[in-house]
Amino acid sequence: MLARFFSIVMLATPLFLAACGGSGDGPQLAGVSGKVTLDGQPLSDASVEFAPIDVEQVEEGVGGSGGNAATDESGQYTVRTGSQFGLQPGKYLVRIAKTSYDDDGQEMQQIPARYNTESDLEVTIESGGNSSLDFELESE
Numbered sequence: 001m002l003a004r005f006f007s008i009v010m011l012a013t014p015l016f017l018a019a020c021g022g023s024g025d026g027p028q029l030a031g032v033s034g035k036v037t038l039d040g041q042p043l044s045d046a047s048v049e050f051a052p053i054d055v056e057q058v059e060e061g062v063g064g065s066g067g068n069a070a071t072d073e074s075g076q077y078t079v080r081t082g083s084q085f086g087l088q089p090g091k092y093l094v095r096i097a098k099t100s101y102d103d104d105g106q107e108m109q110q111i112p113a114r115y116n117t118e119s120d121l122e123v124t125i126e127s128g129g130n131s132s133l134d135f136e137l138e139s140e
Helices: 002-021
Strands: 033-038 047-054 057-059 067-070 076-078 090-097 099-101 107-109 121-125 135-137
Touching: 047 121, 067 076, 090 135
Parallel strands: 033 135
Antiparallel strands: 033 076, 047 067, 047 090, 090 121, 099 107
16 A cells, blocks of 8 residues: 555656646846946945836746846845846846935935936846946936
8 A cells, every 4th residue: 555655656746846847938037247336436235126127028927027136345246036147138127225224213215316216227138148237326
């Protein structure tokens, strides 16, 4: 009886995994990285958001996602879409933000609104990727 149970499990497991795993034909991602500076100085601990403007869906509900990154101490970033590195080729709106808090716990934005809540920064990601997509921000 135990042998029959294991036989059924061994036969059913590949079918179950195939059904849960999907086709693996998700969108192809292109590597995107660069540097963010503010007034010529590296901007550390900032968030960089890529919101899709014109990005093709591969199939219903697959593709067309945006990506995010965080800058390191030298202002460098590498974009991720979900758990994968890169972005799907297409056009994106970029928002860059860095938040701090005052003594009363009130949130303060360290970057002018024209780069985040009022951003009009747009980029096009090519299928080969953009390995040096730098943003030179100015506080004035």
